[in-house]
Amino acid sequence: GNSVTQMEGPVTLSEEAFLTINCTYTATGYPSLFWYVQYPGEGLQLLLKATKADDKGSNKGFEATYRKETTSFHLEKGSVQVSDSAVYFCALSDRGGDYKLSFGAGTTVTVRA
Amino acid sequence: GAVVSQHPSWVICKSGTSVKIECRSLDFQATTMFWYRQFPKQSLMLMATSNEGSKATYEQGVEKDKFLINHASLTLSTLTVTSAHPEDSSFYICSAPPGGETQYFGPGTRLLVL
Numbered sequence: 001g002n003s004v005t006q007m008e009g010p011v012t013l014s015e016e017a018f019l020t021i022n023c024t025y026t027a028t029g030y031p032s033l034f035w036y037v038q039y040p041g042e043g044l045q046l047l048l049k050a051t052k053a054d055d056k057g058s059n060k061g062f063e064a065t066y067r068k069e070t071t072s073f074h075l076e077k078g079s080v081q082v083s084d085s086a087v088y089f090c091a092l093s094d095r096g097g098d099y100k101l102s103f104g105a106g107t108t109v110t111v112r113a
Numbered sequence: 114g115a116v117v118s119q120h121p122s123w124v125i126c127k128s129g130t131s132v133k134i135e136c137r138s139l140d141f142q143a144t145t146m147f148w149y150r151q152f153p154k155q156s157l158m159l160m161a162t163s164n165e166g167s168k169a170t171y172e173q174g175v176e177k178d179k180f181l182i183n184h185a186s187l188t189l190s191t192l193t194v195t196s197a198h199p200e201d202s203s204f205y206i207c208s209a210p211p212g213g214e215t216q217y218f219g220p221g222t223r224l225l226v227l
Contacts, residue, residue, distance in 0.1 A: 032214055034215070036218070042220055042221065043117075043119075043206050043218040043219050043220040043221040044157070044206065044208075044218040045218070046215060046216075046217065049215060089156065089157070093214045093216075095214060098145075098162065099145065099210045099213075099214045099216065100147070100159065100162070101147075101159070101208075101216060103156045103157050104156065105155070105156045106154075106155070106156050108154070
């Protein structure tokens with residue numbers, strides 16, 4: 001079956017620090033990979049995605065590269081801001097036609113001024 | 114981007130009553146929608162897949178008679194929590210794919226059963 005393993009938090013950083021959240025996956029097929037972000041009290045928002053090996057998704061200064069050889073999709077940002085404080089979820093879609101998403105456990109990130 | 118709305122955003126009800134939550138795709142049609150449940154500080158648990166014009170598909174362990182899903186149109190799916198009890202208190206989130214595999218999520222509905 002499909003599964004996503006995500007670095008556990010919580011993660012606390014100072015503003016302008018470098019952020020990395022590790023994500024690895026197990027999939028029976030050739031999945032698409034996603035990072036979603038959830039701000040306090042809100043639903044999930046798509047942050048970025050990648051659909052094939054070596055693709056790099058990017059948005060709002062965040063980046064993640066689809067690494068098939070290491071089955072990973074680590075999220076990075078070079079200089080975080082207080083507004084980046086949120087819960088980040090790694091997810092995969094196995095393209096089986098039903099578009100079901102498998103989520104990681106989520107990583108809570110707090111950025112201090 | 115595609116917009117998915119949910120109503121209500123929060124609801125408080127008495128134990129034993131039923132609560133209906135709506136999920137709407139505002140600027141696209143969705144033959145499929147998904148319902149998730151999220152406990153505090155935990156990940157999302159897929160409850161069921163809502164299919165327009167046919168029965169919903171429930172994940173293992175989810176009671177279909179407890180969580181009634183109706184997908185009456187291409188822009189609306191409803192989740193009814195029947196005879197709600199305190200253990201049903203949770204954050205319920207829906208999502209829909211406008212086309213392809215990227216899903217867009219509603220803002221969530223917080224349910225508190227007293």
